[in-house]
Amino acid sequence: MDVSHLIDPDRGLIRGEIFHSQAIYEQELEQIFARSWIFLAHDKMLPQPGDFIQNYIGEDPVLVVRQPDGSVRAFLNQCRHRGMRICRADRGNARNFMCSFHGWNYGLDGDVINIPHGEAIYDAVERAEFRATPVRLANYKGFIFGTWDAAAPAFEDYLGDFAWYFDAYIDRYEGGLEVVGMHKWVLPANWKFNAEQPASDMYHGEVSHASAFQVMVPPPKDAHSPPPDWAMRQLGQLSNPSGFQFASPYGHGNGWFAGGMPTMNETIYRWQEATAAQVAARLGPERVLSAGHANIFPNFMMLSNYTFRVTHPRGPNEMEIWAWSMAPVAAPAEVKEAIRLDLLRTFSPAGMFEQDDAVNWEEEQRILRGHMARKAPLIYKQMLGRARYDADGLPGRTVPHVYAEEGARGMYRHYMDMMSGAPWPDLTRRKQQREDAERRALAAQGQPPAKPDA
Ligand code: FES
Ligand code: FE
The missing domain is CATH 3.90.380.10 (Naphthalene 1,2-dioxygenase Alpha Subunit; Chain A, domain 1)
Incomplete structure (x- = not known):
């Protein structure tokens, strides 16, 4: 329109x-x-590895997670199986995330790490196909912003x-x-x-x-x-x-x-x-x-x-x-x-x-x-x-x-x-x-x- x-x-x-x-x-x-670049978290909200918070890009729920190496990743909080919310808590600390519908298990980086009966029921589990949809992130002085758009300008340019x-x-x-x-x-x-x-x-x-x-x-x-x-x-x-x-x-x-x-x-x-x-x-x-x-x-x-x-x-x-x-x-x-x-x-x-x-x-x-x-x-x-x-x-x-x-x-x-x-x-x-x-x-x-x- x-x-x-x-x-x-x-x-x-x-x-x-x-x-x-x-x-x-x-x-x-x-x-x-x-x-657009959307505010998702501040570094101080995620001090420890495994710390996570849930936020939104528009109406899309996003999980923002502190990784074991200290970096931060974020992904769409939607299970790739039937679209249930992977993690239903607003914030906390986790070693991994288990979808409460059928039990698919996701690592802190959003990769699928376990599917109940997976080997018996799937020919192959392709990592790229099964992982939670990643968010592109930028960190400006502790403020973490994310966007889905790979073509969006670098965050510093967006701030101008x-x-x-x-x-x-x-x-x-x-x-x-x-x-x-x-x-x-x-x-x-x-x-x-x-x-x-x-x-x-x-x-x-x-x-x-x-x-x-x-x-x-x-x-x-x-x-x-x-x-x-x-x-x-x-x-x-x-x-x-x-x-x-x-x-x-x-x-x-x-x-x-x-x-x-x-x-x-x-x-x-x-x-x-x-x-x-x-x-x-x-x-x-x-x-x-x-x-x-x-x-x-x-x-x-x-x-x-x-x-x-x-x-x-x-x-x-x-x-x-x-x-x-x-x-x-x-x-x-x-x-x-x-x-x-x-x-x-x-x-x-x-x-x-x-x-x-x-x-x-x-x-x-x-x-x-x-x-x-x-x-x-x-x-x-x-x-x-x-x-x-x-x-x-x-x-x-x-x-x-x-x-x-x-x-x-x-x-x-x-x-x-x-x-x-x-x-x-x-x-x-x-x-x-x-x-x-x-x-x-x-x-x-x-x-x-x-x-x-x-
Ligand atoms: Fe998540 Fe089925 S919807 S395991
Ligand atoms: Fe006012």
Whole structure:
């Protein structure tokens, strides 16, 4: 199905049909999820040989397994006999995996190692034919991504300029990150409503999360004192929307406030303040601030409070969210605990911000049952035509405002490219040509003004 009549990133218009249609959803599983790099695990989730976790590429269950030699492999968690799930546990440690239907046994690498009565009932067991379907993997600073597509670009190329921003989330401190908490839940809304938000929508925070932010301001010392200064300064960030948004040709997006992302958690705030100079020396001053909210296309999100999450597609009208709290290994124990509790209070299923967001997404989805609602183009025009390249010390394509929709336009432009079904080498070439043409035009015309009235 051609979706190009539903998406017009140049004019900032997208029709709601892409969030509702079953046919488009099926095409997403084939053209988006089966061909993109999908987050599967972090090294710290698999410390020992035999450690495994189950994750998903779209709706395909995948087993990610630490091998005896320390490497990691992943394969489709589907028995080659009748398609039962090879391993039914979400995580654990195993010496091998036995399918609970007829007892085929798979090694940690996905090869079949025993078939009950195999020699009596099969002429031959061809290793390549009988092994579980392998996933192509990449490991970027401990973050393990997988794809089915042998022709997809190397993961570093897929990240492109976003690698610089990704490091601001995952490589702020020596020693990297470790998992301190996890939550899973299901929401009746399309996966893209979630994915586009960290890529592009800081705009909703001031309104959708207004009451949650107010409630989270720590109480004053007594009835006659004002709330703490540090917390009021954090709150003030929301009404001072100077900042930036980044958009990648591969659909990744990032947005951040120039004054830093607000936190209402005093333990985290104090620790960030105490380590600010150290982090600035490691990352450089522009990059320190660039950790706001981001999405690696299609469905891996990161938030400035050390939340990392995937939104698994579960039909056009449902998503399943998995959120990990990952704290810097270098942080003291009380900061790690504060980070764990911060996810619980903000972006877990019981979290205040998450519930605000869920109300919006569920209502958007419900409205799309209507005929006119699906046809009417939704407006994604914020900071349209204001993109610059390599400006303000920031790599890649950015706009100089945190309230912008450049990230979403970039995401849906790439979405449209992928949904066309064009093979990866053609897509990569087309993206490079598009970027070269834009850079040439900007060099000829000069950078666009930072504000519509400038
Ligand atoms: Fe797995 Fe038969 S389905 S052994
Ligand atoms: Fe939100």
